[in-house]
Amino acid sequence: MAARVIDIAKDEGLAVRTACELLSEGLPVAIPTETVYGLAADATNPAAVARIYETKGRPRFNPLICHVADLEMAERYGVFDPLTRKLAEAFWPGPLTLVVPLKAGCGIHPLATAGLDTVGLRVPRGFAAAVIRAFDRPLAAPSANTSGRISPTSAKHVAQDLGDKLSLILDGGASLVGVESTILRVEGDRLRLLRPGGVAAEDIEHLTGLRLERQDGPAPAIEAPGMLASHYAPSAAVRLDATDAQPGEALIRFGGRPTAGTETAAAVFDLSPGGDLAEAAMNLFDTLKRADAVGATRIAVAPVPDHGLGEAINDRLARAAAPRDN
Structure with missing residues (x-):
């Protein structure tokens, strides 16, 4: 059965309520963000997170970004040092993911972090944050597409790829940024770029006064999404x-x-x-x-x-x- 599509512009309240109902049942929902459309599910519910991996055909060693409503909510789940907090205050809400140590007993399930002791956290702009705020739990939300294929920037893209595997697609129009978030990790006085994205490296370096360290050659380990060598691939x-x-x-x-x-x-x-x-x-x-x-x-x-x-x-x-x- 094809997914139900709700146009957010026509009834945002209905979109939020319907999304929260399905998320509470452990079902993934396709939601728009400013980067790309995400396949969102309750990051604290192992069955819900497992459904993300199953729906996408995503390898479980590849961690998921957990989306939160604001910095205050982020600090319920991750440990922020002063530099990481400065980055969050400057670029959130927006297309920046910060990889931070998991807070002990925070409730994010190890399936969402691929068993790592860190978590990638992001505060999205606009409608997605409204859903998270209403749901009051972090949403694990990789791109809403078959794993390894082209990321979706419209509800139509999601429907063409995963429409028969989902119950709900929320249509918020075209994504305004169009590429996934930049992923950073602060390690003492080092600032590592794990994935370039919607926040330019030059803007981060200007804010912090630090040079971003980039991976030279293949990554020795997967620390964050988007680090697989083959990804975002068309059929051709x-x-x-x-x-x-x-x-x-x-x-x-x-x-x-x-x-x-x-x-x-x-x-x-x-x-x-x-x-x-x-x-x-x-x-x-x-x-x-x-x-x-x-x-x-x-x-x-x-x-x-x-x-x-x-x-x-x-x-x-x-x-x-x-x-x-x-």
Whole structure:
């Protein structure tokens, strides 16, 4: 049976009540956030968390971000040092996840943290926070898509992928950021970037005066979501840094730059004709889905600048292009 879809703009109260009813029953609900649509369930309920993994086909060694309503709620579940709190106060609500030590006896189930002694916490903007506040428990909420595939930035994307596995999809329109949150971990006077995302590294470095440390090569262990080498993948193979389009390829450009071979490409898209990285991030996953729907066996992607939100865009593209097990 197809999922029920509620348009938040038409009846936000109904959307919140219905979501809380299903969450209380241990069922996952697709909810919009400013980053991407999330598959949300009660992070304190092991059966509910297990349903997230089952619905997505997600490996259980890959931890889940737990979403909370505000910093006060976050401190019920995680231990915040002064620098981590400064980051939270500056960037929450918003697309920043902070990996912090779990508070003893906090109630978040080990399934949500993949058995780690840390937890990734985030305060989303807008409607999702209203649901969390009404539910009064943290929501584990990875992206609402089949594991490893393109993240959803609209209710339509969720319905096309998981619609027959869910009871409810809340429609809040297109996600405004369009890529997942930046994930940080503070370790003493070190600030580690576990995943680039919706908050630019330059903004974090400006606030803290610290240089972000990045992983050089494959991560030795999975500490946070989005660290798997292959992720965000369309069905078609992805070719990066393309300076031309081969016959039959779908082409994704950036900045309206002319690209050789467009006349024989299966389709041509542009993440941002004006070269705006925020617009490109917002359009990334939807454009990958549209290019994949053309039916080409390969998608060629032109270079995207690597500064600001370009770092997150290029991270997602590199994982989309990585070799796959399936």
